[in-house]
Amino acid sequence: MSVIELSNLSASFGGRRVLGPLSLTVADGERVALVGRSGAGKSTLLKLAWQQCGSDIALVPQDLGLVPALPVFHNVYMGRLNQRSSWYNALSLVRPFKKDRAEVCEVLQALAISDKQWVPLASLSGGQRQRVAIGRAIYQGASALIADEPVSALDGPMANRVMELLSERFRSALIALHDVDLALRYCNRIVGISDGVIALDEPSNRLSTADILPLY
Amino acid sequence: MPFMSAYPTVRVSLLFLAIAIGCAFFADLSITAANPWKDLGNFFLGLVTPDFFSYQGLATALLRTVAFAFVGVALGSVFGFLLALAFKWTAVRVFCSVIRSVHELFWALIFLQFFGFHPLTGVLAIAIPYCGIFAKVYSEILDEVDPEPSRALPRGTGVVSSYLYARIPQCWEQIKTYTAYRLECGLRSSAVLGFVGLPTLGFYLESSFAQGLYSEAGAMLILFYLLIATIPLWLRRQTLPFYLAAAPFCLGDGFPIVWGNVSRFFTEDIIPAPLRQGDGWAGLADWFADIAVTEALPGIWNTLLLTQMALVLTGLITLLVFPLISRQFGNRPTRVGGHVFLVILRSTPEYMLAYILLQIWGPSMLPAVVALALHNGGIIGHLVGRQSSSIGLRPDAARGLSRYGFEIVPRVYRSFLALLFYRWEIIMRETAILGILGIHTLGFFVDSAIQNIQFDRALILIGVTALLNIGIDKLSRFIRGRLALQTLPTC
Numbered sequence: 001m002s003v004i005e006l007s008n009l010s011a012s013f014g015g016r017r018v019l020g021p022l023s024l025t026v027a028d029g030e031r032v033a034l035v036g037r038s039g040a041g042k043s044t045l046l047k048l049a050w051q052q053c054g055s056d057i058a059l060v061p062q063d064l065g066l067v068p069a070l071p072v073f074h075n076v077y078m079g080r081l082n083q084r085s086s087w088y089n090a091l092s093l094v095r096p097f098k099k100d101r102a103e104v105c106e107v108l109q110a111l112a113i114s115d116k117q118w119v120p121l122a123s124l125s126g127g128q129r130q131r132v133a134i135g136r137a138i139y140q141g142a143s144a145l146i147a148d149e150p151v152s153a154l155d156g157p158m159a160n161r162v163m164e165l166l167s168e169r170f171r172s173a174l175i176a177l178h179d180v181d182l183a184l185r186y187c188n189r190i191v192g193i194s195d196g197v198i199a200l201d202e203p204s205n206r207l208s209t210a211d212i213l214p215l216y
Numbered sequence: 217m218p219f220m221s222a223y224p225t226v227r228v229s230l231l232f233l234a235i236a237i238g239c240a241f242f243a244d245l246s247i248t249a250a251n252p253w254k255d256l257g258n259f260f261l262g263l264v265t266p267d268f269f270s271y272q273g274l275a276t277a278l279l280r281t282v283a284f285a286f287v288g289v290a291l292g293s294v295f296g297f298l299l300a301l302a303f304k305w306t307a308v309r310v311f312c313s314v315i316r317s318v319h320e321l322f323w324a325l326i327f328l329q330f331f332g333f334h335p336l337t338g339v340l341a342i343a344i345p346y347c348g349i350f351a352k353v354y355s356e357i358l359d360e361v362d363p364e365p366s367r368a369l370p371r372g373t374g375v376v377s378s379y380l381y382a383r384i385p386q387c388w389e390q391i392k393t394y395t396a397y398r399l400e401c402g403l404r405s406s407a408v409l410g411f412v413g414l415p416t417l418g419f420y421l422e423s424s425f426a427q428g429l430y431s432e433a434g435a436m437l438i439l440f441y442l443l444i445a446t447i448p449l450w451l452r453r454q455t456l457p458f459y460l461a462a463a464p465f466c467l468g469d470g471f472p473i474v475w476g477n478v479s480r481f482f483t484e485d486i487i488p489a490p491l492r493q494g495d496g497w498a499g500l501a502d503w504f505a506d507i508a509v510t511e512a513l514p515g516i517w518n519t520l521l522l523t524q525m526a527l528v529l530t531g532l533i534t535l536l537v538f539p540l541i542s543r544q545f546g547n548r549p550t551r552v553g554g555h556v557f558l559v560i561l562r563s564t565p566e567y568m569l570a571y572i573l574l575q576i577w578g579p580s581m582l583p584a585v586v587a588l589a590l591h592n593g594g595i596i597g598h599l600v601g602r603q604s605s606s607i608g609l610r611p612d613a614a615r616g617l618s619r620y621g622f623e624i625v626p627r628v629y630r631s632f633l634a635l636l637f638y639r640w641e642i643i644m645r646e647t648a649i650l651g652i653l654g655i656h657t658l659g660f661f662v663d664s665a666i667q668n669i670q671f672d673r674a675l676i677l678i679g680v681t682a683l684l685n686i687g688i689d690k691l692s693r694f695i696r697g698r699l700a701l702q703t704l705p706t707c
Contacts, residue, residue, distance in 0.1 A: 055371035065368030069385040078381050081369055086376035093380055133368075140370050 001028045003144045003172040004053050011044050011196075019044045019196040026144075026174050031167060033183035033204075034176040036193035036215050042176040045193065046148050049174060053146070055082075058137035058170070060147035066133055068122045072113070075121055075132050076104045079140035107135045110165055112158070126153040134162060138169050145170040149178065160185075180212045224699055225633055229531075236528035239521045245585070248578030255576040262430025266438050270429070273420060278439060279466050281416040284335075284409065285402035286463035288342025292402075293395050295343070296350025301379065303355035316348030317685035319649045320405045321567070322659070322678050324412050325666055330481040332474060335467035338414045342405050346398065353394055361386045396451065400444055404565040407440060411567065411652070415468050418568065425575050437564070444563045485671040492672075507673055511665075512680050515651070515658035519684065522581055522657055523644045526588035530643065531636050533593030534600060535625070537561075538632075541598065543605035544624055545616075558601070561594025566646050567653075574653055584650045584657075588643055596635045604628050634701035641689040648681045658684070 002025045010020030019041040026032050034042045043062055050059050058079065059065075066075050073096060081089055092100060101117075108114040111131040116124060121132065130153045137145060145166060151159040159179070163186040166173065177183045183190055184204050192200030192215045199215060220226045249255060268274070302308045324341035331337045366382035384391075410418025417436055424433040451459075484492065490499030539545040540554025566587045573583030604624050613623050651659025658681045665674040696702075 058370065059368050061364060061368050063364050065364040067365045067382060067385050069388060070381070074381065074385075078365075079370060081377040081381060082372040082374070083370075084377070086374050086380075089374075089377040090380055136368075142370070 002026060003028055003030075003057070004049050004146075004174055006045075006049060006052060009045070009048055011041075011048060013044075017196065019048075022196075022198050024049075024191065024198065026172055028143075028172055030189055031170075031173040031187045032175070032189045032191055033187035034174065034191050034193060035178070035180060035183055035212055036199075038178070040193045040215075041196040042193050043148055044196075046146055046174065046176055050146050053144075056142050057144040057146060058140040058142040060133050060137050060145070060150045062148040064129055064133040066121055066129060066136075069120070071118050071120055072108070072116050072124070072132050072135075073101070073104055073118060076107060076135040076139050079136040079138070104135075104139060107139050110138075111135050111162065127155070127158070130154060131162065134166070138165070143170065144172040145175065147173065147175045149176055151182065152178070180209050183212075184209065225629060228695065228699060229633070232524070232528055232531075236525050239524045243518075243521045243525060243581045245582045246578075246580050247582060248580060249576060252577045258428075258430050259433075259572065259576060262432075262434035263437065264434070265431050266435035267429075267431035268435045268439075270432050270435075274436065274439070276468075277410075277415065277417050277420045277436070278443065280414075280468055281403065281406045281410075281440075282443070282459075283463045283466035284338045284342060284414070284416055285399060285406040286459055287339045287467065288406065289346055289395070289399050289402035290460055290463070291339065291343035292346030293350050293398070296347040297354050299347065299351035300354035300358060303351060308351070312348040312351040313686055313689070314348075314682060316345050316352070317645070317682040317689075318345060318678055319645050319659075319681075320345050321408065321412060321649050321652065322662065322681070324409050324414065325662070325674070326678070328412065329485065329666070329671055330473075330478040332471050332477065333413060334470045334473045336473070337470075338406070338409050338416070339467065341409060342402055346402065346405075350395075350398065354391060357387045357390050357394065358383055396447070399451070400447060403440075403444060404563070408565045408567045411571065415470070421568065422571070425572070441560060441563050445559055481671065485669075486675050488672045488676075489670070504676075507676055511661040511673070511677060512658075514656065515648075515661045515677065516680070516684060518581075518655070519644065519648050519651075519657040519681075522584055522588075522650070522655070523640075523647045523688075525581070525585045526592070526643050526647060527636065527640055529585055529589035530592040530596065530639070531632075533589050534596040534632060534636070537593060537597040538601040538604060538628075539620060539624075541601035541605075542624070544607065544609065544619060554601075558594045558598045561590050562598060564591060566591040567649065570650050570653055579654050581655055584647070584653075584655050588646060588650075592639055592643055596632065596639065599635055600628050600632050603631060630699075630701055633699065634696060637692045637696050637701065640692045641685055644688050645685055648684070 004024070004026040006025070007023045008021050009023065011018055022045075024045075034045065036042055046061075050057075067078075074093065077092060077096065077100060084092075088097075091097075105114055105117060108117055111134060113128055113131050113135075116128060116132075121129065124132065130150065134147075134150055137147070147166070150166070151162050154162060159182060163182055166175075167186050173187070175187065177187075184207065188204050190200065190202055190204055190207055190212065191198060192212065194215055200212070202211075221230070299308055299312055303312075320341050323344050324337060327337040327340055331340075361383050365386070366378050369378055369382055407417040407421075410416035410420065411422055413419060417440060421433055421436050424430075424436065488500055488503060490496070490503045493499075495503075537554070537558060541551055541558060543551070546554070569591055570584050570587035573587055577583050604627070607624065607627055609619075609623055613619060648658040651657035651661065652663045654660065658677055662674050662677045662681070665671070665677060
């Protein structure tokens with residue numbers, strides 16, 4: 001069974017082909033790291049993958065897609081908007097329910113930002129915002145994840161902790177990562193993109209850092 | 217000017233200037249009053265010797281003015297918001313552009329025919345055109361919101377939840393600011409509705425003027441300015457629910473609705489006379505031709521003359537007054553004075569200003585042109601002045617007139633033109649309505665048709681006015697597009 005299935009995908013921007021044609025399938029249980037130089041087409045690939053995949057999947061886009069005017073709680077709560085009625089959501093906007101508060105708090109604790117639950121997003125640092133967007137994806141409770149550089153603004157130990165958490169909470173994933181060590185450690189398959197096409201596709205346990213570096 | 221004319225903005229400005237000068241040859245701009253300056257002097261004397269206690273109804277008039285504004289603007293904003301959510305449908309956009317192209321006073325004149333002097337007349341007269349404006353502006357604000365958050369929502373999120381979480385919070389501040397600004401406009405509209413007989417400020421102002429009681433009129437104007445200038449003090453988040461709850465009970469009773477009038481209006485009054493009298497299609501064609509030749513065409517001609525002159529004079533006044541509040545000129549005291557002056561200009565509804573000038577100078581197009589230009593020049597001057605304050609100049613930049621001509625005007629000219637063209641349609645709406653005061657624009661013919669109980673004619677002429685407004689709006693968009701001018705919706 002596959003979670004993401006892309007066949008003969010291509011994309012052009014301003015008349016110039018930036019991606020493809022390429023085909024990529026992510027099977028259930030596979031955690032795929034997308035590696036490659038910036039501008040290689042990783043973000044475009046992730047955007048198209050998100051447009052074509054099913055509903056049981058969470059997204060952490062590169063620009064995070066957070067709402068600066070709302071507090072952290074609501075930004076995380078947004079992960080389950082589709083599971084509640086409009087009335088429930090409208091009420092939660094004014095006064096969140098206790099059960100949801102506890103659940104969101106649990107996610108934020110795992111990300112070490114539970115003290116920021118009621119802080120307006122605008123006052124958070126870049127790394128904290130990134131963790132809020134990850135919190136939203138985790139809170140959604142989907143089995144698969146599409147993420148574009150989800151830990152780029154986090155320091156080493158925190159990046160490891162968050163990647164660890166993502167592997168616990170999502171059975172399958174397609175994650176763009178520029179940190180090759182993180183990719184090898186937390187993903188079981190590496191796909192290298194170069195000039196818009198797949199230049200490398202191997203299980204992580206058959207690769208070392210040196211095998212990937214030529215892509216950069 | 218061989219160099220300046222290379223700029224498209226300058227060429228367009230010169231073209232409009234030439235058109236306005238051409239219009240001035242065809243327009244009647246005479247002062248007909250026997251003693252115009254004496255009356256003007258009396259009026260200003262009244263302003264400096266206001267009499268707050270001669271008339272007991274003053275407090276009630278203010279209360280009604282505020283109440284009509286609150287109820288009308290609140291209804292308009294709620295329904296406008298709902299329509300904004302459906303703004304992608306052409307039918308909704310056309311509907312909104314039609315209802316906002318008909319001026320509040322025309323709506324009031326229509327509703328007066330069947331609801332009579334019932335509070336509903338005033339409320340709907342404000343709510344309907346405001347609803348159309350709110351729908352347009354809210355949808356523009358919503359469109360400019362960052363779309364990323366709604367893209368990142370989980371699949372299957374409902375439309376309502378998606379708006380509530382991903383869109384509205386992002387523009388809530390802007391929506392609030394714009395709605396508060398519109399409430400200020402609503403207060404002006406509400407005051408002006410008094411001129412057609414509703415129990416707001418305009419009604420009492422007109423009767424004071426008619427009796428030559430300038431001190432009483434002066435008191436009303438001063439209270440009105442205070443009311444508008446103190447909005448930030450009394451309109452707070454905590455007090456708003458109270459005002460909204462209380463306003464519907466402060467509208468007064470008026471007269472009860474006679475439902476027979478309502479049904480007669482729709483089944484008889486607005487049916488074109490030839491059809492009502494059984495003259496057939498030939499009669500209808502003659503009837504239309506008659507309206508077109510004797511009323512619509514002269515009305516359109518005068519409306520256009522007045523609009524073009526007022527538009528250019530507005531521009532000239534803007535360029536004259538914006539330095540009064542700009543940080544690039546003068547000092548703190550002169551700027552405070554400038555602010556007070558501009559607040560007075562933009563808080564006085566053009567209709568009220570035109571009425572006052574008409575009383576003083578006698579009937580011609582002159583009072584209307586001056587009133588429109590002063591009011592709109594005050595509004596645009598405020599916005600341009602504020603923008604010019606934020607320009608950072610090099611330390612050794614020229615001062616005074618050279619700074620004005622070489623440093624500031626070239627920098628603000630594009631946004632000045634954008635704002636001016638944005639208000640073109642608003643000036644025309646207002647021009648048409650000034651006809652009610654006796655200037656032969658479209659409003660004059662609408663008003664006369666209503667006086668003669670010819671509602672069929674009145675509705676046709678209101679429709680013509682609406683089409684003219686929509687046409688000017690399109691033309692203005694086209695010119696702004698060609699010159700690549702951008703405006704914010706809040707003006």
